[in-house]
Amino acid sequence: MADIELRNLSKHFGSLAAVDDIDLDVEAGEVVCLLGPSGCGKTTTLRMIAGLEDATAGDIFIAGARVNELAPRDRDIAMVFQFYALYPSLTVSENLAFPLHAERITKEEIDRRVREIAGLLDLSHALGRVPGRLAEGEKQRVAVGRAVIRDPQCFLFDEPLSRLDIAVRQEMRGQIKQLLNGLHKATVIVTHDQIEALTIADRIAVMRDGIIEQVASPHDIFAKPANVFVAGFIGTPQMNLVEANVIDADEDTATVNMLGQEVVLPLHAEISLQGTAPRRNAPVTVGVRPRGLAPASETGPTTISGQVDLIEPMGAETLIHLRIGEDDLRVVTSRGHPAAVGETMHVAPTPGQVHLFDHDGMRIAS
Amino acid sequence: MARRRREIGKAGWGRTAFSTVISFIYFFPVLWIILTAFKSHTDALSTPPKFIFTPTLDNFVSVFARAYERGGAAVDTHFDLFFFNSIFIAGASVGVALIIGTIAAYGFSRWPLRGNETYLFIILTTRMLPPIIVIIPIFIMFRLSGLSGSYIGIILLYAAFNLPFTIWMMKSFFDEIPREVEDAARMDGSSEMKIFFRICLPQVKAGIAATAVFGLILTWNEFLFALLLTGRDTRTVPVAMAQTIGGDIGVRWGLLAAIETLFLIPVVFVTFLLQNQLLRGVTFGTIRR
Numbered sequence: 001m002a003d004i005e006l007r008n009l010s011k012h013f014g015s016l017a018a019v020d021d022i023d024l025d026v027e028a029g030e031v032v033c034l035l036g037p038s039g040c041g042k043t044t045t046l047r048m049i050a051g052l053e054d055a056t057a058g059d060i061f062i063a064g065a066r067v068n069e070l071a072p073r074d075r076d077i078a079m080v081f082q083f084y085a086l087y088p089s090l091t092v093s094e095n096l097a098f099p100l101h102a103e104r105i106t107k108e109e110i111d112r113r114v115r116e117i118a119g120l121l122d123l124s125h126a127l128g129r130v131p132g133r134l135a136e137g138e139k140q141r142v143a144v145g146r147a148v149i150r151d152p153q154c155f156l157f158d159e160p161l162s163r164l165d166i167a168v169r170q171e172m173r174g175q176i177k178q179l180l181n182g183l184h185k186a187t188v189i190v191t192h193d194q195i196e197a198l199t200i201a202d203r204i205a206v207m208r209d210g211i212i213e214q215v216a217s218p219h220d221i222f223a224k225p226a227n228v229f230v231a232g233f234i235g236t237p238q239m240n241l242v243e244a245n246v247i248d249a250d251e252d253t254a255t256v257n258m259l260g261q262e263v264v265l266p267l268h269a270e271i272s273l274q275g276t277a278p279r280r281n282a283p284v285t286v287g288v289r290p291r292g293l294a295p296a297s298e299t300g301p302t303t304i305s306g307q308v309d310l311i312e313p314m315g316a317e318t319l320i321h322l323r324i325g326e327d328d329l330r331v332v333t334s335r336g337h338p339a340a341v342g343e344t345m346h347v348a349p350t351p352g353q354v355h356l357f358d359h360d361g362m363r364i365a366s
Numbered sequence: 367m368a369r370r371r372r373e374i375g376k377a378g379w380g381r382t383a384f385s386t387v388i389s390f391i392y393f394f395p396v397l398w399i400i401l402t403a404f405k406s407h408t409d410a411l412s413t414p415p416k417f418i419f420t421p422t423l424d425n426f427v428s429v430f431a432r433a434y435e436r437g438g439a440a441v442d443t444h445f446d447l448f449f450f451n452s453i454f455i456a457g458a459s460v461g462v463a464l465i466i467g468t469i470a471a472y473g474f475s476r477w478p479l480r481g482n483e484t485y486l487f488i489i490l491t492t493r494m495l496p497p498i499i500v501i502i503p504i505f506i507m508f509r510l511s512g513l514s515g516s517y518i519g520i521i522l523l524y525a526a527f528n529l530p531f532t533i534w535m536m537k538s539f540f541d542e543i544p545r546e547v548e549d550a551a552r553m554d555g556s557s558e559m560k561i562f563f564r565i566c567l568p569q570v571k572a573g574i575a576a577t578a579v580f581g582l583i584l585t586w587n588e589f590l591f592a593l594l595l596t597g598r599d600t601r602t603v604p605v606a607m608a609q610t611i612g613g614d615i616g617v618r619w620g621l622l623a624a625i626e627t628l629f630l631i632p633v634v635f636v637t638f639l640l641q642n643q644l645l646r647g648v649t650f651g652t653i654r655r
Contacts, residue, residue: 052549073555085550089568102555146554 002063002153003028004049004186009058011044011210018044020210021058026154029184032215033197036207037233042190043082045207046156049188051075063153073102078147082159084139086131092142093118093127099150117145137168141175148179154186161196173199194234198222206230228361231287237319237330240293241357244286246279254356254365258286259324264301266351268366284364285357290319290330292353295337296346303346304329308339320345396630402623410620425624432621445625447599448606452586453632455517455602459524460581464574466525467532472562474533475540476548486537489530497527497590508595515597523591528581535580539573540566575643582636603629 004026011019019041026032034042047053049060051072060067067075078099087095096114118124121141131139140160147155160176161169177200180187191197197204198218205215206229214226225231231239244258254265265286296303306322306329313319313335320339322329331347339345356365377385402410404421431440479485504523505514513519543566551561592602607625611617637644 050549050553052552072549072553077553079550079553081546081550083544083546085544085546087547087551087565089565098551098556099554146550150554 002186003030003061004154004188005059005061005064006045006049007059007061009045009048009060010056011041011048011053012056017210019048022207022210022212024205024212024215026186026188028186031180031187031189031200031202033189033191033201033204034207035191035194035197035204035233037192040207041210042192042207043158046079046158046188046190050077050079050156076153077156078150078152078154079156080143080147080158080160082162084131084143084163086139086142086146088131091128091130092123092134095131095142096123096127096145096149099146103150113149117149121145136164137172140164140168140172144176144179148183152185154188155180155183157187157189159191160189162191162193176200194236198234206233208233224363224366225287225355226363228285228287228357231355231357231363235289237290237332239287239289239355240329242286242288242327242329244284246282246284246356248280249365254354256284256286259304259306259327259329261304261324262301263304263349265349265354265356266302267354267356268352283359285359285361287355287357288349288353290332291317292350293329293331293347294350295331295333296348299346300348303348305344305346308341308343308345311339311341322347399623399626402619403627405620405623407618407620410623425618425620426628428618428621429624429628445603445606448601448603449628451517451596451600452603452629455520455524455600456582456585458517459521459585460528460578462521462525463528463532463581464578467529467577468536468567468570468574470529471533471536472540472566475537476545486534489533493527493530501590501594504591505594514595515600517600520592520595520600520602523595524585524588528585531584532577532581535577536570536573539570543569572643575640579637579640579644583633586633 004024006022006024009019009022009024010017022041022045024032024045034045036042044053048055049062051067051070051074055068062075062077087098090098093114096117097110100110100113114127115124118127121144123138123141123145126134126138126142131142134142140163144160157176161172164172173196180200189197189200198221201218203215203217204221206213206221208229214221214230216224216226221230221234225234225239228241232241242258244256246254246256247262248255249267252267254267256263256265293304299305304322304324306324308320309323309328310321311318312321314332316335317332318335318337318339320331320333322331322345329347331345333339352366354366355363358364401417403425404423405416405419406422406424409416409419429443429445431442433440474482474486508514508519508523511519513522547565547569548561551565556565587604588602589604589608592605593608596602596605603625607622607629610622610625
């Protein structure tokens with residue numbers, strides 16, 4: 001059982017800091033997702049752990065030993081690449097056996113392991129085929145099989161599901177999660193798909209512009225975003241983030257002027273680590289998820305009113321856009337909720353669903 | 367009534383006929399040579415040219431053995447040796463160029479030097495001047511080193527001439543293959559040697575075939591260096607062919623055409639053999655796979 005530690009890790013390409021002084025711990029048996037938009041440095045971080053990219057500064061430890069100077073093959077890591085990176089001229093069984101050639105084990109043992117993995121991943125029928133003759137889902141499973149066949153100390157996945165279509169992706173997501181649960185290895189997964197991160201990871205590290213914005217459990221990332229970026233990045237439909245001014249605040253409520261209306265927001269008496277409770281007259285950003293706004297029958301001190309501008313049915317729920325002045329407020333209602341474009345609608349934030357961020361974007365209250 | 371729409375992906379009769387005519391015009395010289403090879407000396411010289419004639423194999427026999435004087439006995443012309451020379455020299459020089467060029471191209475593609483592009487450009491400049499310009503220094507070098515007239519000399523020279531083109535072409539093939547696969551092999555514990563031979567090389571098979579065919583055709587038809595730098599025993603077919611022109615009955619067009627027809631066969635054979643690879647090689651990278 002081994003863990004991965006990143007200390008003050010940086011990677012510069014010329015003057016560009018792709019990864020800027022990050023710290024991260026991945027415990028043995030833990031699955032950590034690096035999540036962020038394209039170009040945020042997540043893949044570079046993964047490649048530095050793998051040894052495919054040299055770190056500009058900082059240290060990488062695997063099982064307590066510094067590995068910065070070790071070649072990839074000496075780090076005892078297996079990696080699943082975004083485009084699978086199967087060996088195109090080798091058959092599935094040769095692909096699966098490839099990592100074992102460096103292990104100095106008998107041919108019989110190699111055959112046994114290949115058959116075992118192929119059985120586990122439902123690839124027994126395809127062992128004699130070359131990757132070009134496989135379906136996307138099968139390629140993906142071969143890539144995973146090639147990684148797990150060797151029993152390495154840790155696993156790295158680079159966008160493992162990004163190439164699959166939606167149906168296969170959902171199925172594979174479940175399979176990968178099950179597989180990782182059984183492996184109990186330190187695992188780092190890079191993804192830009194938040195659903196993937198939220199479902200698979202034990203903890204999520206949200207990255208932007210080479211820095212880690214927040215590391216927390218999927219629940220905390222979603223329910224207690226550290227800042228405006230994380231709040232806006234996680235969750236679909238996107239969280240409503242509205243500029244506001246605090247008129248008054250106490251432990252349970254904050255009265256703010258937002259969207260030209262005076263609204264009393266329910267707070268959960270949970271003050272964030274920054275310890276700066278909302279102050280009077282302070283400019284804040286109010287964050288409320290579209291599902292955290294409930295339709296109200298009539299206007300009141302806790303409601304916000306707006307005109308229905310657009311209705312997007314999403315199946316079980318309906319997304320309604322309210323126009324308030326120049327702003328757009330997204331509300332998710334149940335499918336049966338009656339609404340018509342042009343009519344006025346009142347909504348009230350549900351307790352526990354309101355976040356206040358200070359002018360630096362840090363969460364100060366929820 | 368609306369005009370019937372042509373099926374997409376199928377050419378109409380008009381276009382097909384037009385293409386056929388154009389292809390025929392292109393192919394006509396080759397066809398004419400092949401026809402002439404089967405004509406008797408009189409038929410070959412007749413005006414207007416004959417399209418209907420009694421075919422004869424005499425010209426093909428004359429390629430390998432014929433009388434040099436009217437009424438003389440048939441003598442061995444050594445053309446079997448010249449054909450062997452052409453095949454051996456072209457094959458060996460392209461082989462040498464491919465081995466060195468492929469390894470060099472992999473280096474240029476994966477471990478670029480400081481100023482990589484400059485090196486590549488300089489390599490290409492050696493092909494920019496017409497060969498005639500360098501023929502005198504090369505001739506002197508060959509004389510002084512004793513390479514003149516030897517197999518090794520002409521093979522090395524052709525290999526050197528094929529090398530720039532081989533490096534450029536192979537580099538573009540290596541550039542096309544995704545590096546992720548090599549990274550994967552690196553993580554799976556492969557040495558750089560194993561990555562090259564087991565992972566990269568099989569992926570550029572089509573490229574090697576395409577490069578080989580182009581190299582073979584260039585070398586096969588080369589005349590100038592072969593004329594000046596091969597000896598009696600190492601003479602190639604183009605040189606021998608040129609020396610066949612002349613004689614006491616004027617130019618024997620039928621004989622020349624027969625040599626050319628025979629000369630075409632290996633090229634057609636190799637191209638046919640590698641055509642699938644060749645098509646893949648030429649269209650490599652045009653579609654994302």
